[in-house]
Amino acid sequence: xxxxxxxxxxxxxxxxxxxxxxxxxxxxxxxxxxxxxxxxxxxxxxxxxxxxxxxxxxxxxxxxxxxxxxxxxxxxxxxxxxxxxxxxxxxxxxxxxxxxxxxxxxxxxxxxxxxxxxxxxxxxxxxxxxxxxxxxxxxxxxxxxxxxxxxxxxxxxxxxxxxxxxxxxxxxxxxxxxxxxxxxxxxxxxxxxxxxxxxxxxxxxxxxxxxxxxxxxxxxxxxxxxxxxxxxxxxxxxxxxxxxxxxxxxxxxxxxxxxxxxxxxxxxxxxxxxxxxxxxxxxxxxxxx
Amino acid sequence: xxxxxxxxxxxxxxxxxxxxxxxxxxxxxxxxxxxxxxxxxxxxxxxxxxxxxxxxxxxxxxxxxxxxxxxxxxxxxxxxxxxxxxxxxxxxxxxxxxxxxxxxxxxxxxxxxxxxxxxxxxxxxxxxxxxxxxxxxxxxxxxxxxxxxxxxxxxxxxxxxxxxxxxxxxxxxxxxxxxxxxxxxxxxxxxxxxxxxxxxxxxxxxxxxxxxxxxxxxxxxxxxxxxxxxxxxxxxxxxxxxxxxxxxxxxxxxxxxxxxxxxxxxxxxxxxxxxxxxxxxxx
Numbered sequence: 152x153x154x155x156x157x158x159x160x161x162x163x164x165x166x167x168x169x170x171x172x173x174x175x176x177x178x179x180x181x182x183x184x185x186x187x188x189x190x191x192x193x194x195x196x197x198x199x200x201x202x203x204x205x206x207x208x209x210x211x212x213x214x215x216x217x218x219x220x221x222x223x224x225x226x227x228x229x230x231x232x233x234x235x236x237x238x239x240x241x242x243x244x245x246x247x248x249x250x251x252x253x254x255x256x257x258x259x260x261x262x263x264x265x266x267x268x269x270x271x272x273x274x275x276x277x278x279x280x281x282x283x284x285x286x287x288x289x290x291x292x293x294x295x296x297x298x299x300x301x302x303x304x305x306x307x308x309x310x311x312x313x314x315x316x317x318x319x320x321x322x323x324x325x326x327x328x329x330x331x332x333x334x335x336x337x338x339x340x341x342x343x344x345x346x347x348x349x350x351x352x353x354x355x356x357x358x359x360x361x362x363x364x365x366x367x368x369x370x371x372x373x374x375x376x377x378x379x380x381x382x383x384x385x386x387x388x389x390x391x392x393x394x395x396x397x398x399x400x401x402x403x404x405x406x407x408x409x410x411x412x413x414x415x416x417x418x419x420x421x422x423x424x425x426x427x428x429x430x431x432x433x434x435x436x437x438x439x440x
Numbered sequence: 441x442x443x444x445x446x447x448x449x450x451x452x453x454x455x456x457x458x459x460x461x462x463x464x465x466x467x468x469x470x471x472x473x474x475x476x477x478x479x480x481x482x483x484x485x486x487x488x489x490x491x492x493x494x495x496x497x498x499x500x501x502x503x504x505x506x507x508x509x510x511x512x513x514x515x516x517x518x519x520x521x522x523x524x525x526x527x528x529x530x531x532x533x534x535x536x537x538x539x540x541x542x543x544x545x546x547x548x549x550x551x552x553x554x555x556x557x558x559x560x561x562x563x564x565x566x567x568x569x570x571x572x573x574x575x576x577x578x579x580x581x582x583x584x585x586x587x588x589x590x591x592x593x594x595x596x597x598x599x600x601x602x603x604x605x606x607x608x609x610x611x612x613x614x615x616x617x618x619x620x621x622x623x624x625x626x627x628x629x630x631x632x633x634x635x636x637x638x639x640x641x642x643x644x645x646x647x648x649x650x651x652x653x654x655x656x657x658x659x660x661x662x663x664x665x666x667x668x669x670x671x672x673x674x675x676x677x678x679x680x681x682x683x684x685x686x687x688x689x690x691x692x693x694x695x696x697x698x699x700x701x702x703x704x705x706x707x708x709x710x711x712x713x714x715x716x717x718x719x720x721x722x723x
Contacts, residue, residue, distance in 0.1 A: 172626065176625075177542075178541070181547055184597060192556075195568065196568075198571055202574065243458070243462065254459065259706075260467060261462060263466055267470065267701070270676050271697060274679070275472045276469045279469070286472060319465070319469065377564065379567070380563075380564025386658075401566035401567070404569070417570060420570060431563075435555065435558055435559065439558060
């Protein structure tokens with residue numbers, strides 16, 4: 152590449168009639184991305200691993216009770232929230248391919264959470280849940296005369312709301328993906344099944360699911376990878392609180408960073424790699440086919 | 441006949457049974473945001489479905505920057521716009537060149553470049569943020585808007601390259617050969633044949649990267665800290681600093697901040713949904 156990049160103007164004109172010129176331009180055109188990759192991916196990743204090289208960082212990390220709690224929260228987030236989200240997306244993809252005028256209108260509204268930036272809507276939910284002034288507790292007070300619970304001050308509830316927030320935000324995207332998958336199934340298959348008297352469950356079991364299984368699993372894995380990096384749903388709703396008990400790995404690293412404990416921040420990420428790398432490997436194999 | 445109408449009615453009822461909860465679930469947080477933005481401070485928390493006296497006062501306060509949280513509203517809005525446009529343009533440049541080189545010029549090692557890009561795409565964004573922050577410090581770019589622009593280009597371009605490569609692989613190769621026969625140079629092929637054919641995908645990835653940058657919170661608040669250089673996203677997050685924040689102003693600002701990306705999304709929905717869902721997950 153360096154040889155091609157330092158070609159003299161004379162040499163370039165000499166190359167004009169040779170096929171090498173196409174390779175030369177090919178190389179020139181991948182250089183911008185390669186530079187970005189070297190300077191802003193390879194170097195940071197290498198530097199980060201170097202910062203996390205001391206075994207002492209890992210000892211300190213394991214001794215931090217917040218770390219274990221975060222790992223647990225992350226696993227709950229990945230297993231519970233994502234599976235619920237994907238099952239709902241699967242059901243809704245079947246709903247949205249029905250031809251009704253009102254379903255068409257609803258599908259436009261339905262993608263709002265995905266189209267809107269996450270900060271305003273997450274903060275809106277955060278304020279709905281405010282124990283004193285939030286609309287939910289105001290309604291509870293008006294209806295029952297009792298004060299509602301302090302929703303975000305209760306760790307399992309707060310984490311559950313973070314997961315709901317995540318589902319709210321990303322459900323439209325995955326539903327759209329699965330709708331695309333459903334629309335790719337030839338309608339003759341369903342017509343033939345109807346003639347044979349198949350129930351809708353049988354149609355799903357023997358036509359829809361076999362054609363969508365691969366897409367569904369790919370979506371599930373990709374969603375897991377992205378969710379590992381979902382900082383906003385937790386940080387903006389609960390801030391990791393109460394008492395740092397709702398952190399996930401995505402917010403924990405940033406917390407250490409803000410406490411100026413970069414080695415711990417990087418160590419917490421390195422510890423997550425055994426979880427991330429198999430998923431990444433799976434996706435790379437799927438997509439680079 | 442009667443059984444048939446009965447069946448049709450139950451089908452509609454079942455659909456409504458899904459449709460109504462989906463509508464409420466989707467709209468409540470958005471409507472709450474809107475309701476707050478048009479309510480005065482005291483009436484906002486009353487729990488009414490429509491305020492007794494809807495007001496645009498909050499927007500006036502925001503536009504006139506009459507609150508210390510909003511001292512730099514216009515500047516921050518401008519920062520968001522500038523950074524989003526810069527990220528969109530740079531990502532388009534980087535991703536289109538790379539996709540053209542890999543897919544059409546069949547550059548040697550193109551597959552490796554594609555895999556590097558895919559690998560980057562699969563690093564969870566919050567994980568890369570930590571080393572990215574330290575790296576930007578080493579480069580002396582912290583608090584410089586270029587740090588955010590370059591970080592967002594780094595995050596946006598892998599996916600764009602991938603989507604563009606998928607789309608360019610579908611163009612007939614005979615086009616390139618015909619152009620070569622006529623003596624076109626690689627750049628002429630790029631400009632006169634490739635770019636015009638790729639317009640829908642270019643719109644999709646350009647919009648994608650623009651919105652990604654406009655919506656970004658984590659990288660923006662890590663890499664920028666000066667009140668005059670942060671984006672509106674960071675300014676919104678700053679409202680969380682105090683318990684007695686003026687929430688009605690936050691909601692009004694949030695609504696202003698949310699409208700442009702939503703408008704762009706809906707305007708380009710045709711391209712976004714087609715270009716991006718097809719590219720996001722290859723079945």
